[in-house]
Amino acid sequence: MATEEKNYIEINPRRCKGCAACVVACPNDCIEVGSEINQMGYQFARFAVNKCIACGMCFYTCPEFGAITVYKKSRKGA
Amino acid sequence: MLAGVKPSCFFMENKEMHTIKHQKARSLYPTFERKAPGAEVSHYCPGCGHGTVHNLIAEAIDDLGIQDRVVFCSPVGCSVFAYYYFDVGNIQCAHGRAPAVASAIRRTHDDAIVISYQGDGDLAGIGMSQIVHAANRGENITVFFINNAIYGMTGGQMAPTTILNQKTVTTPSGRHAANEGFPIGISEIINSLHAPVFVERVSLATAPKVMKARMAIRKALRNQVDKKGFSLVEILSPCPVNWKMTAVESRRWLEENLEPVFPVGNLRDLAKGPFDRVDRKKAGRVSDRKILEILGVDEKEVHTSSIHLKEEQNVKIAGFGGQGVLSTGILLANCAIAEGLQTTWLPSYGAEMRGGTANASVNISHEAIGSPIVSFPNVLMAMNLPSLDAFEDTVRPGGCILVNSSMVPRQVRRTDVAAYHIPATDMANNIGSPQIANVILLTVYALVSGAITLETLQKVIPLSIKRKNLVNINMKAIEAGIAWLEENRK
Numbered sequence: 001m002a003t004e005e006k007n008y009i010e011i012n013p014r015r016c017k018g019c020a021a022c023v024v025a026c027p028n029d030c031i032e033v034g035s036e037i038n039q040m041g042y043q044f045a046r047f048a049v050n051k052c053i054a055c056g057m058c059f060y061t062c063p064e065f066g067a068i069t070v071y072k073k074s075r076k077g078a
Numbered sequence: 079m080l081a082g083v084k085p086s087c088f089f090m091e092n093k094e095m096h097t098i099k100h101q102k103a104r105s106l107y108p109t110f111e112r113k114a115p116g117a118e119v120s121h122y123c124p125g126c127g128h129g130t131v132h133n134l135i136a137e138a139i140d141d142l143g144i145q146d147r148v149v150f151c152s153p154v155g156c157s158v159f160a161y162y163y164f165d166v167g168n169i170q171c172a173h174g175r176a177p178a179v180a181s182a183i184r185r186t187h188d189d190a191i192v193i194s195y196q197g198d199g200d201l202a203g204i205g206m207s208q209i210v211h212a213a214n215r216g217e218n219i220t221v222f223f224i225n226n227a228i229y230g231m232t233g234g235q236m237a238p239t240t241i242l243n244q245k246t247v248t249t250p251s252g253r254h255a256a257n258e259g260f261p262i263g264i265s266e267i268i269n270s271l272h273a274p275v276f277v278e279r280v281s282l283a284t285a286p287k288v289m290k291a292r293m294a295i296r297k298a299l300r301n302q303v304d305k306k307g308f309s310l311v312e313i314l315s316p317c318p319v320n321w322k323m324t325a326v327e328s329r330r331w332l333e334e335n336l337e338p339v340f341p342v343g344n345l346r347d348l349a350k351g352p353f354d355r356v357d358r359k360k361a362g363r364v365s366d367r368k369i370l371e372i373l374g375v376d377e378k379e380v381h382t383s384s385i386h387l388k389e390e391q392n393v394k395i396a397g398f399g400g401q402g403v404l405s406t407g408i409l410l411a412n413c414a415i416a417e418g419l420q421t422t423w424l425p426s427y428g429a430e431m432r433g434g435t436a437n438a439s440v441n442i443s444h445e446a447i448g449s450p451i452v453s454f455p456n457v458l459m460a461m462n463l464p465s466l467d468a469f470e471d472t473v474r475p476g477g478c479i480l481v482n483s484s485m486v487p488r489q490v491r492r493t494d495v496a497a498y499h500i501p502a503t504d505m506a507n508n509i510g511s512p513q514i515a516n517v518i519l520l521t522v523y524a525l526v527s528g529a530i531t532l533e534t535l536q537k538v539i540p541l542s543i544k545r546k547n548l549v550n551i552n553m554k555a556i557e558a559g560i561a562w563l564e565e566n567r568k
Contacts, residue, residue, distance in 0.1 A: 007099075008096070014118055017119065019324075019326075020325060024284075024285075025285035027285075042124065054100075057285035057289075060100075060288050060289060061285050061288050062129070062130070063122060063125060064119055065102055065119070065120060066101065066118070069098060070098070070100035070101070071098055071099065073096055074095055074096060
């Protein structure tokens with residue numbers, strides 16, 4: 001699968017308050033706010049477009065703690 | 079097509095192919111138990127800048143390897159609960175006084191990395207004097223100043239940094255210079271002083287600006303580690319709720335309206351120089367010995383006690399206000415002092431003068447006592463039922479519980495502690511005054527613990543009673559306590 005060779009982020013839906021700061025921060029528009037709601041009643045952000053460059057902009061902009069984790073593909077991989 | 083892919087598809091990848099590049103800092107607790115059991119999110123509103131800054135500071139603490147050295151001074155304001163999140167030393171300071179607290183820690187703990195984290199109401203309002211003087215002394219501390227141009231916690235009132243024409247709850251037609259003066263540029267004020275080594279203003283408006291904030295935060299902490307001197311980072315931060323905007327709009331408003339008033343950029347960076355701006359070597363530091371000399375205290379004059387405590391006594395005395403709960407604590411602590419022991423007394427009571435609940439924590443030890451708080455006592459004196467209900471389970475196994483059984487209609491349920499059910503109020507009424515029930519309990523405690531002697535108790539009571547005609551009745555209470563224990567010892 002193509003994603004194996006790509007960077008990606010994980011957004012923990014339980015920790016997201018849906019402020020969308022990450023959506024604006026992402027230079028490649030990979031993130032969107034979905035229509036599902038989480039246990040706090042917020043529509044949470046999700047990783048939607050697989051063009052992540054693992055720059056960490058979403059991670060540093062996010063005001064929550066550990067809501068976003070950024071994974072970079074290993075050089076050795078694939 | 080890809081837009082419809084569920085995130086879980088990506089989660090299922092073989093993780094060996096990937097390395098984690100950015101994740102939650104280790105300096106933040108895994109879950110925030112002091113907020114709520116298992117809590118994973120902050121108490122901040124969606125889109126608040128505080129969380130972003132917390133993350134940046136935590137990452138810098140991780141990377142500098144200073145987690146065990148950091149003392150984080152949190153302010154009054156939305157970030158009052160910073161200690162929920164940071165797994166470092168924490169002190170919550172009186173409003174605006176964080177720089178003064180930080181200075182004290184700096185002077186007494188050479189290895190500490192002291193962070194003062196303050197908002198604009200705290201730093202530029204009530205605490206203006208503290209920050210200016212701490213900066214002027216060039217204390218080697220790091221101050222993070224979160225400027226969101228409004229009072230957040232109290233619901234959006236005007237702050238000293240509120241910009242002209244900005245509408246707030248207290249400036250409904252906008253801030254006007256003729257009424258409320260001009261917004262105060264804290265970085266400029268600090269930059270006018272001689273001592274600070276690093277002053278920078280940053281913004282959280284966009285991701286690249288957040289990265290600049292990250293660099294400034296790291297530098298400000300690095301300066302302290304390198305003992306360069308006072309560093310201040312002013313962070314323009316969005317407050318979407320009180321600005322009445324979405325998180326995204328608030329970041330745009332910040333960039334378009336706050337940044338022109340408070341220009342971002344470095345105002346001062348003298349950290350490259352070889353010296354701290356303040357020559358601390360010339361500062362005379364007075365040794366402990368010298369202080370004792372000045373005070374006329376002979377160092378050899380160490381108090382020795384004839385008492386031998388089996389273990390440190392952590393006593394909780396609880397009951398209704400008016401039952402003499404707090405004064406029993408003072409009496410016990412005074413007796414311990416008279417015995418040449420170390421002791422602390424800490425009261426806790428409601429606003430009512432009578433009838434509310436009250437408790438006193440007393441520690442008695444041969445060693446210096448670190449904290450006056452008693453969370454898990456080994457002695458509980460319960461003057462009424464609510465007190466026994468509240469504290470019974472906190473008593474450490476092997477401890478003892480003394481119950482005023484006149485007021486408590488049940489037995490002690492714990493089987494791993496020694497329980498004494500003393501009808502103290504009834505006994506006190508028989509002697510002539512319900513006020514002395516506490517002394518009966520205290521007498522029994524003195525006898526079973528050996529922490530204080532009855533001779534000392536008899537000597538100290540007359541000194542601590544204002545109405546001297548009550549001394550005799552208190553002496554009778556002691557006798558009653560002795561008699562009760564003799565009868566019930568089997």
